[in-house]
Amino acid sequence: MIGGRLNRYMMTQTLSGLGLAALTISTVIILVDFVEQSRAIGTRVEASTFDLLSLTLLKTPSLLETTLPFIFLFGILTSLFRLNRRSELIVMRASGMSAWRILTAPMLLAVFAGIAGAVALNPLAAMGNAEYQNRRDTLMNVQRATGVEEPIWLRETSPEGYTVIAASALRENRQELLNPVFYVFTVNADGVPNLDRRIDAESARLSNGFWTITEAVERSPNASTRELSEETLPTQINRQALFERSRSPEGVSFWDLPQLIRSAGEAGLATERYELRWHSLLALPLTLLAATLIAAAATLRLHRLGGAAAFALAGGLAGFVMFFLQELLSSMGATGALPPLTAAWAAPALTALIALTYIASTEDG
Numbered sequence: 589m590i591g592g593r594l595n596r597y598m599m600t601q602t603l604s605g606l607g608l609a610a611l612t613i614s615t616v617i618i619l620v621d622f623v624e625q626s627r628a629i630g631t632r633v634e635a636s637t638f639d640l641l642s643l644t645l646l647k648t649p650s651l652l653e654t655t656l657p658f659i660f661l662f663g664i665l666t667s668l669f670r671l672n673r674r675s676e677l678i679v680m681r682a683s684g685m686s687a688w689r690i691l692t693a694p695m696l697l698a699v700f701a702g703i704a705g706a707v708a709l710n711p712l713a714a715m716g717n718a719e720y721q722n723r724r725d726t727l728m729n730v731q732r733a734t735g736v737e738e739p740i741w742l743r744e745t746s747p748e749g750y751t752v753i754a755a756s757a758l759r760e761n762r763q764e765l766l767n768p769v770f771y772v773f774t775v776n777a778d779g780v781p782n783l784d785r786r787i788d789a790e791s792a793r794l795s796n797g798f799w800t801i802t803e804a805v806e807r808s809p810n811a812s813t814r815e816l817s818e819e820t821l822p823t824q825i826n827r828q829a830l831f832e833r834s835r836s837p838e839g840v841s842f843w844d845l846p847q848l849i850r851s852a853g854e855a856g857l858a859t860e861r862y863e864l865r866w867h868s869l870l871a872l873p874l875t876l877l878a879a880t881l882i883a884a885a886a887t888l889r890l891h892r893l894g895g896a897a898a899f900a901l902a903g904g905l906a907g908f909v910m911f912f913l914q915e916l917l918s919s920m921g922a923t924g925a926l927p928p929l930t931a932a933w934a935a936p937a938l939t940a941l942i943a944l945t946y947i948a949s950t951e952d953g
Contacts (some may be wrong), residue, residue, distance in 0.1 A: 598693035605667025607876055609659045617651045618644055636725050645778055646720035650713035656705050657879045661907040664694055664883035667902050672887055689885050698880040702873025710869055711841040740765060744824050749774040749781060763794040783809065799823050829856060837865035860928055864921045867932035874934040881943035883905050911941040
């Protein structure tokens with residue numbers, strides 16, 4: 589009976605702290621992103637405040653997904669520090685309740701929130717990002733082909749200069765660009781680029797180091813227009829570059845990642861970045877649990893013993909260290925230096941183990 593009341597009370601206090609942290613962090617990121625949208629878009633085209641705010645709100649689920657560990661870290665810190673300052677933790681301990689019993693509700697909430705973040709918030713963020721791109725292109729007057737998710741932009745260098753390729757769509761299964769435009773630039777001795785020629789084509793297919801373009805028209809500044817029925821252009825772009833350009837790991841929903849990884853693997857393409865994203869989402873419950881344990885380890889010290897504020901600050905810094913370590917390992921995993929499984933799970937697992945060890949040593953001696 590008492591245990592049930594305690595769990596309900598701890599759940600209420602935890603939700604209160606998480607709500608405050610979520611409100612504070614979301615307000616800050618919305619304001620920062622709104623300023624960024626105003627600078628990047630509002631200074632280029634006529635856009636109302638409502639248009640810019642709607643763009644920011646579409647990105648908010650993605651931003652919240654990124655900051656979810658910090659919401660839990662500071663939310664749990666707030667709730668437990670508040671209980672500690674009011675001496676409620678002393679009363680709970682005096683009644684014979686262990687730290688593990690006190691932390692049951694926050695830990696369960698972290699696990700369930702991690703599962704919800706992966707299976708619900710992440711697909712919502714992916715949908716929001718896609719709609720954000722559509723509305724942004726509408727405001728910026730970007731022309732798109734019907735049914736195309738986003739235009740394709742590629743750039744490659746050459747000994748003479750560089751080439752910029754713009755296309756309305758990519759047929760991923762055929763390695764083919766639709767309505768491509770090749771802007772070929774040469775760079776002089778002073779490093780100044782000059783447009784050498786422009787080639788507009790109906791399609792361009794990548795095959796064995798060459799673009800095979802059809803129904804093309806070549807225009808040069810000092811020459812007449814030439815019609816090319818079919819032409820080949822050498823390129824350093826490969827199938828992997830096209831695949832990664834068309835499908836960003838952050839833009840793929842949790843539910844679509846397994847099929848994408850499987851199909852890409854069958855096609856002989858590298859899937860490390862997508863496997864890393866998949867394992868990062870699977871590890872989200874553990875990441876939030878690690879953030880919760882860090883906050884608990886920093887705030888379970890009784891307030892009457894002094895130094896509670898310093899311990900809480902140390903907990904916040906420990907959370908940033910975990911985030912930095914996770915980003916470092918993720919970077920190594922994306923380059924293939926570490927297996928995706930290790931890169932995604934190592935940081936939260938190590939952090940949770942250290943926090944558990946500290947709590948156990950202070951609780952049980």
